[in-house]
Amino acid sequence: MSTRGKVAVIGTGGTISSVGRGPFDLHDYLASGRMLDAGEMIDTFPQAGEFAELIPVPFPPIPSTDMDFPAWTRLWEIIDGLVVEHADLSGIVILHGTASMEETAYALDLTLGCDLPVVLTGAQRPATGLSTDAAMNFANAVRVAASQQARGLGVLVVLNDEIHAAREVTKTSTWRLQTFRTPDFGALGHADADRIALYRRPARRHAPNGPFSIEDLRSPARVDISYCYAGADGTAVRAFMAAGAQGIVSAGFAPGMVSPGELKALKEAVAAGLVVVQSSRGGSGRVPTTQRISEAGMIGADNLNPQKARILLSLALHRTRDAEQIRALFESC
16 A cells, blocks of 8 residues: 555646647647646656545636636536545645636635645646757646645645645736746745745645635626726726626726726715725735725735735625625725
């Protein structure tokens, strides 16, 4: 019997599993239309299996641009089933495209009830690319998922030897390998050659003690993001209202301001019963609920970027429309 831990590997697709047309096909590889499933990834990169016994888990490979609440619900159900089926499981790795990885990680972090390490990883270069980062990212994700140190940290994102918290990490570059960053606080630690080195813990609510459940993932409220720019006149906000949005996240100028025309439309949304959260397009820093924001009937997003503020608001609106309760969630999650 193996003395190594067991790590389940869910292969959802993305660049890490993509098969390009040659070693220098680093940009247009999705045109080939081929992605490896979890079992094929384990066979292609057997080195990852040196750190744990790997259990391949089927999931239809898709680009991460196709990820949404139904896909997150399916992932939640698979993870819950794995925990029940494998009592000796050490952790779970999700191979994922980088485009929406931070959103998948945060949605799971807010809803999962298991305390096993759940680690998302991907790659900036396809599996067949010259100097692909797929192999090392896969191996490091397995190492972190199998590590006792990773328990209780919530959902994690591991790329480029760095370990990040789901709430805080974001993709910052289209092609560079160091794309995933935690702007305000930095990584939790590193997957170094000699050991998994962790230096801090997430302070906000996270799995397994997040405020939401599978039912919230199944029935999220429609929330749209309005991106502010010089001269924005509120047309997008009104279009979202007409489309049935129950909430709007405003990606405003840093530190959380919008143009006069946009502000007028956002106030109309509040008057119509929508919940509006003011975030920033700046990529870093808090947007507190200032007097100006409060007087407009809106809520500050704290330091959540717009795409993560949308997820939190979508889940929150399934539970409540009370502004104070939602404000408390943005201050604790």
